[in-house]
Amino acid sequence: MGIDSNVTVVIINHMTADLLKNAINSFRIYYPALPLVVFDNGSKDASIDYLLMLQGENSETTKIIFNKTNAHHGPAMDQALKILKSSYVLFLDSDTETFQSGWIESMLKLIQESELNYVVGKKIYMNKRGFDVETPGEGSDYIRPICMLIRRELYYTLPPFIKHGTPCLKNFKAAAIRNLRLIDFPVEKYVRHLGRGTASRFGYNLGWRGRLNFILNKIRL
Numbered sequence: 001m002g003i004d005s006n007v008t009v010v011i012i013n014h015m016t017a018d019l020l021k022n023a024i025n026s027f028r029i030y031y032p033a034l035p036l037v038v039f040d041n042g043s044k045d046a047s048i049d050y051l052l053m054l055q056g057e058n059s060e061t062t063k064i065i066f067n068k069t070n071a072h073h074g075p076a077m078d079q080a081l082k083i084l085k086s087s088y089v090l091f092l093d094s095d096t097e098t099f100q101s102g103w104i105e106s107m108l109k110l111i112q113e114s115e116l117n118y119v120v121g122k123k124i125y126m127n128k129r130g131f132d133v134e135t136p137g138e139g140s141d142y143i144r145p146i147c148m149l150i151r152r153e154l155y156y157t158l159p160p161f162i163k164h165g166t167p168c169l170k171n172f173k174a175a176a177i178r179n180l181r182l183i184d185f186p187v188e189k190y191v192r193h194l195g196r197g198t199a200s201r202f203g204y205n206l207g208w209r210g211r212l213n214f215i216l217n218k219i220r221l
Helices: 015-032 047-057 072-085 103-111 169-177 198-202 207-218
Strands: 007-013 037-043 061-067 086-092 096-098 117-119 123-126 141-144 147-151 180-183 191-193
Touching: 007 015, 007 072, 007 103, 015 037, 015 047, 015 096, 037 047, 037 072, 037 123, 047 061, 061 072, 072 086, 103 117, 103 147, 117 141, 117 169, 141 169, 141 180, 169 180
Parallel strands: 007 037, 007 086, 037 061, 117 180
Antiparallel strands: 086 147, 096 191, 117 147, 123 141
């Protein structure tokens, strides 16, 4: 199965030029012609020069959206889904490294098997405060946007992604109420998550709400 011509890859970047270069270069080894849009969240490092060069050299396949400030990951994903026109959007973190081909084709096949299939990626479980839990009964299905394929038309019918440590949680919980499906896929067989991206370097910037949420989770409220 080939790749649907109506797929756009999106990477959100903020001040991680070194990781971004690796993410894009490794991805392009296997998917040199797939449309890629990078949303830069107010970077003030070497990301800017790199992205301008990248767009100049690959204007037919690569576009850059420069946000003046850091909109944060969730709102930038929401921005992408509202701007883009493709049926499917593949979100790829800036701290990933692609080491195998064939995974986008497989993810597309899965999402197209039913109109109720909403998102494909590595499925885990999150409690109501957005922290990992081990079993389905303890929380809700969740797919981290490290590497996930989403059916764009369904996104508009659900709450938007937000500024949060788990920005998709409310959206996915609303999707479950409507019997829209999150489909598990072994992303780790194709894409390595280095885990040294924006959050580890700059934090989530959630302020007192984030600290309160952490405390309430620790005491199981």
